[in-house]
Amino acid sequence: MTVVRWSRRLVLGAMGAAALALAGTPAAEAQGLEKTSIGVLALASSGPIFIAKSKGYFEKEGLDVELKMFTSAQQVPVAVASGDVDFGVTGLTAGFYNLAAKGAVTMIAAQSRDEPGFQLSAYVATKAAHDAGLTKPADLKGKRIAITTVGSTFHYMVGLLGQKHGFTVKDVTMVAMQDVPKMVAAFKGGQVDAVIAPVTVARQLAAEGSGTIVGWVGDETPWQLGALFTSPKTVAQRRPLAEKFVGAYLTALAEYHAAFNAKDASGAVVKGPGYDELLAIIAEATKQKPEVVAAGLPYVEPKGKLLVDDIVNQVKFWQSEGQVDKALDAKSVMDLTFVK
Amino acid sequence: MRLIIKDLCHRYDDLVVLDGIDLTVQEGEVLAVIGPSGCGKSTLLGIAGGIVAPTSGTIAVAGEVPDGCLNPITFIFQDFALLPWRSVEDNLSLVLEHHPLSAAERRERIESGLRRMGLWDFRKALPKQLSGGMRQRVGIARALAVRPAMLLLDEPLSALDAQTRELLMEDFLSLWQRERTTAVYVTHNLDEALRLADRVVVLSRRPGRLREIVTIEEPRDQRLEPSAQAHLAEVRDRLWHLIRAEAQLADREIADA
Amino acid sequence: MPDTSLPMTERSAAPPQPVRFRGGGFTVKGHRWAALLAFVVLIAVWESTNRFGLVSELFLPPPSAVASALAAMAQDGSLWQHLKASLMRIGVGWVMGTVAGMAVGFAMGIGSVARAVGVPLVSAFFPIPKIALLPLFILWFGIGEPSKFATIGFGVFFPTVIATYSAIDSVPRNLIRMAQSFGLPWASILRKIVLPGALPGILAGFRITASIALILVVAAEMIGAEYGIGAFVLTAGNLMLTDQLLAGVLVLSLLGLSIGTVLSILERRLLKWR
Numbered sequence: 001m002t003v004v005r006w007s008r009r010l011v012l013g014a015m016g017a018a019a020l021a022l023a024g025t026p027a028a029e030a031q032g033l034e035k036t037s038i039g040v041l042a043l044a045s046s047g048p049i050f051i052a053k054s055k056g057y058f059e060k061e062g063l064d065v066e067l068k069m070f071t072s073a074q075q076v077p078v079a080v081a082s083g084d085v086d087f088g089v090t091g092l093t094a095g096f097y098n099l100a101a102k103g104a105v106t107m108i109a110a111q112s113r114d115e116p117g118f119q120l121s122a123y124v125a126t127k128a129a130h131d132a133g134l135t136k137p138a139d140l141k142g143k144r145i146a147i148t149t150v151g152s153t154f155h156y157m158v159g160l161l162g163q164k165h166g167f168t169v170k171d172v173t174m175v176a177m178q179d180v181p182k183m184v185a186a187f188k189g190g191q192v193d194a195v196i197a198p199v200t201v202a203r204q205l206a207a208e209g210s211g212t213i214v215g216w217v218g219d220e221t222p223w224q225l226g227a228l229f230t231s232p233k234t235v236a237q238r239r240p241l242a243e244k245f246v247g248a249y250l251t252a253l254a255e256y257h258a259a260f261n262a263k264d265a266s267g268a269v270v271k272g273p274g275y276d277e278l279l280a281i282i283a284e285a286t287k288q289k290p291e292v293v294a295a296g297l298p299y300v301e302p303k304g305k306l307l308v309d310d311i312v313n314q315v316k317f318w319q320s321e322g323q324v325d326k327a328l329d330a331k332s333v334m335d336l337t338f339v340k
Numbered sequence: 341m342r343l344i345i346k347d348l349c350h351r352y353d354d355l356v357v358l359d360g361i362d363l364t365v366q367e368g369e370v371l372a373v374i375g376p377s378g379c380g381k382s383t384l385l386g387i388a389g390g391i392v393a394p395t396s397g398t399i400a401v402a403g404e405v406p407d408g409c410l411n412p413i414t415f416i417f418q419d420f421a422l423l424p425w426r427s428v429e430d431n432l433s434l435v436l437e438h439h440p441l442s443a444a445e446r447r448e449r450i451e452s453g454l455r456r457m458g459l460w461d462f463r464k465a466l467p468k469q470l471s472g473g474m475r476q477r478v479g480i481a482r483a484l485a486v487r488p489a490m491l492l493l494d495e496p497l498s499a500l501d502a503q504t505r506e507l508l509m510e511d512f513l514s515l516w517q518r519e520r521t522t523a524v525y526v527t528h529n530l531d532e533a534l535r536l537a538d539r540v541v542v543l544s545r546r547p548g549r550l551r552e553i554v555t556i557e558e559p560r561d562q563r564l565e566p567s568a569q570a571h572l573a574e575v576r577d578r579l580w581h582l583i584r585a586e587a588q589l590a591d592r593e594i595a596d597a
Numbered sequence: 598m599p600d601t602s603l604p605m606t607e608r609s610a611a612p613p614q615p616v617r618f619r620g621g622g623f624t625v626k627g628h629r630w631a632a633l634l635a636f637v638v639l640i641a642v643w644e645s646t647n648r649f650g651l652v653s654e655l656f657l658p659p660p661s662a663v664a665s666a667l668a669a670m671a672q673d674g675s676l677w678q679h680l681k682a683s684l685m686r687i688g689v690g691w692v693m694g695t696v697a698g699m700a701v702g703f704a705m706g707i708g709s710v711a712r713a714v715g716v717p718l719v720s721a722f723f724p725i726p727k728i729a730l731l732p733l734f735i736l737w738f739g740i741g742e743p744s745k746f747a748t749i750g751f752g753v754f755f756p757t758v759i760a761t762y763s764a765i766d767s768v769p770r771n772l773i774r775m776a777q778s779f780g781l782p783w784a785s786i787l788r789k790i791v792l793p794g795a796l797p798g799i800l801a802g803f804r805i806t807a808s809i810a811l812i813l814v815v816a817a818e819m820i821g822a823e824y825g826i827g828a829f830v831l832t833a834g835n836l837m838l839t840d841q842l843l844a845g846v847l848v849l850s851l852l853g854l855s856i857g858t859v860l861s862i863l864e865r866r867l868l869k870w871r
């Protein structure tokens with residue numbers, strides 16, 4: 001047992017002390033509450049968690065939830081696998097599925113989706129490529145595209161686009177730049193034809209005139225961006241805890257959906273009930289200006305349902321890319337008993 | 341070759357080291373220079389050899405140079421100054437390589453130098469494999485390889501033990517017996533001066549001034565004879581008397597500083 | 598004569614005591630097999646922790662898993678592809694950084710103006726983490742090989758400058774004076790005295806810069822590299838394939854070990870005279 005603990009520390013130590021405890025509930029207040037924790041990124045996509053925490057939905061379920069902030073999507077499932085946090089909520093990468101294949105994590109509810117009308121990630125063409133005729137997402141076939149890493153959500157988005165337009169990732173040249181700043185550097189340096197960039201980066205590139213947004217991933221290929229997950233061990237041994245947690249999460253999720261995902265008759269996104277209050281909560285938690293947060297609020301399914309077909313597609317895609325063990329059964333990475 | 345030093349002064353920044361030195365080294369003579377520590381003996385030798393620029397004064401040479409002389413004024417160093425990465429013969433070769441010599445001539449100079457110092461069998465050895473005495477012999481052989489007109493020796497034996505010193509003194513004696521190369525020989529050791537020199541220059545404590553020049557009348561090859569001892573003892577006394585007072589004062593100055 | 602020692606023993610009542618040896622320890626002896634044995638024990642312990650289920654494979658893949666990941670790479674030929682790409686980058690980047698560093702180091706070792714200008718510049722630029730400059734390198738040199746050479750080259754350059762000029766400082770002045778007193782020309786002094794005299798220091802610098810090159814190849818391969826041990830390690834990390842990750846790290850450390858061995862042989866050859 002001590003050896004296991006030691007190895008956890010080893011792994012986490014290596015990840016750096018990136019995980020910062022955020023706003024732990026004062027001990028006195030937490031009397032009689034069951035302690036648990038969740039790993040999140042300081043992004044708007046973690047909004048429902050911030051709302052549940054801030055509005056006391058966790059406490060209503062009898063939980064004292066500590067939020068641990070991480071700096072990259074990689075780290076969160078690792079922290080769940082190591083037992084340093086009980087839950088996690090982030091985007092889905094090949095690394096996540098490899099951890100799932102080893103029985104370390106399982107999805108229990110949905111996080112955000114790419115959905116038509118919600119501008120989260122853009123296909124951005126360089127000026128030169130745009131001038132040369134790269135004007136719509138389908139034109140990306142045969143082009144050089146900068147992504148962050150192999151196995152990242154951007155990698156899958158390229159794969160999805162290919163599935164839609166009849167090409168494979170072999171038909172494009174993907175250049176792994178490790179992180180967004182280097183991706184942007186390669187883009188600005190004219191080293192690639194296009195990037196798939198988060199909304200803030202995409203808008204900035206367009207505003208500078210170094211690139212043109214030729215489409216949005218949500219409009220082109222809706223998919224299940226992220227999920228709430230935990231370890232199978234927690235499901236097996238502390239199922240009531242997990243159920244309470246999902247309960248509070250779903251309450252917040254519905255509120256989030258109502259406030260941020262409402263559309264008018266024309267299909268344009270409009271402010272729903274509680275918009276300003278919830279926006280302030282998320283802005284505070286992510287340490288961003290409300291305007292910035294408002295520009296990139298993702299869509300969530302109000303009942304927390306996963307796009308099961310897309311998850312299966314993701315697993316198959318990574319398996320076909322050789323990045324996830326072929327033996328992994330796609331259905332085994334999710335536990336659909338928590339969300340009805 | 342003669343060396344004429346006129347009104348020589350030298351300063352390192354504010355430190356006056358040599359003051360008003362007038363001195364002529366005669367053709368074929370061995371001139372010993374003694375004086376307290378730090379009085380400027382090495383500086384004087386460096387200036388004479390053209391590797392230290394004097395603050396003021398003039399140095400000149402006059403007279404014949406031997407046949408095949410490549411480097412009229414040649415040093416022999418206290419610490420031998422051998423290149424540790426070169427073998428004995430390559431250390432000699434170093435000082436010949438930049439001269440337009442035929443390969444045969446260069447080989448000949450190296451061989452004769454090494455043979456004279458009894459180093460021929462050690463020509464492939466590295467300096468670290470040799471004793472101190474052998475290393476200085478390499479230094480001497482290197483100097484001989486350029487057929488110098490004048491040797492400047494800066495305490496050449498002070499890093500060696502007493503027996504080795506004795507043996508090397510014999511080497512020097514036979515050298516001056518055969519070649520009569522002019523030499524300036526800086527030393528702390530009165531016995532070396534008495535064995536080797538024709539004249540002994542005594543410098544004062546810093547700033548080094550010329551205190552006295554003592555001539556040793558006895559011919560060099562007879563100085564071990566019983567008949568010579570009375571004169572040598574007298575010279576020794578005089579030198580010691582001169583040095584002693586200066587050395588004591590110099591010591592006190594160092595203690596004060 | 599023997600009786601002179603007698604009164605001594607008679608005078609002191611105690612019988613003669615043997616002198617106790619007290620000069621032990623503090624000397625380094627060669628233990629040829631100790632290192633190997635330590636490795637074997639370490640690997641055995643590591644393997645058994647997994648076999649007995651003390652540590653999950655995810656957290657610390659056992660040596661057998663790392664070995665089979667390595668074997669798989671060797672079999673499908675990707676190991677050679679990665680090695681070839683990385684070695685080329687390390688080689689070119691290191692040579693560029695070393696040549697430039699030695700040139701500048703020599704200038705600073707010999708010229709007082711170059712030194713006056715160079716020392717503060719080197720002090721200012723040396724500590725900059727090269728990884729922080731990667732986005733700039735991408736803009737300057739693109740994402741092809743040049744930016745990777747530059748990353749390694751820059752990392753190697755500054756330590757080489759420092760090693761070279763301090764090595765030149767450590768060349769005994771008396772040897773230079775000796776050479777001057779025999780009338781050796783400036784260029785000969787540089788070639789025959791300064792360069793060989795500085796060689797030990799420069800070679801010691803190589804040891805450091807070779808390790809730096811190895812560390813930086815991982816950073817360099819963050820820049821859109823398809824092949825390379827560094828790229829492989831990064832991808833394995835991103836995909837949470839810990840056995841492959843360790844296999845890549847193992848290749849890197851073996852690479853370091855072999856470079857170190859080559860340098861040791863080189864030192865033994867070139868510095869026999871020490």
Ligand SMILES: Nc1ncnc2c1ncn2[C@@H]1O[C@H](COP(=O)(O)OP(=O)(O)OP(=O)(O)O)[C@@H](O)[C@H]1O
Binds near residue numbers: 353357379381382384
């Ligand atoms: N390059 C230099 N810069 C500054 N001061 C120097 C330099 N060389 C020598 N000195 C100083 O000049 C003085 C004379 O030095 P020098 O070496 O000529 O004396 P010396 O008589 O040979 O001494 P020793 O008997 O110790 O060999 C000493 O006080 C020394 O510290």
Ligand SMILES: [Mg+2]
Binds near residue numbers: 381382383494
């Ligand atoms: Mg001296």
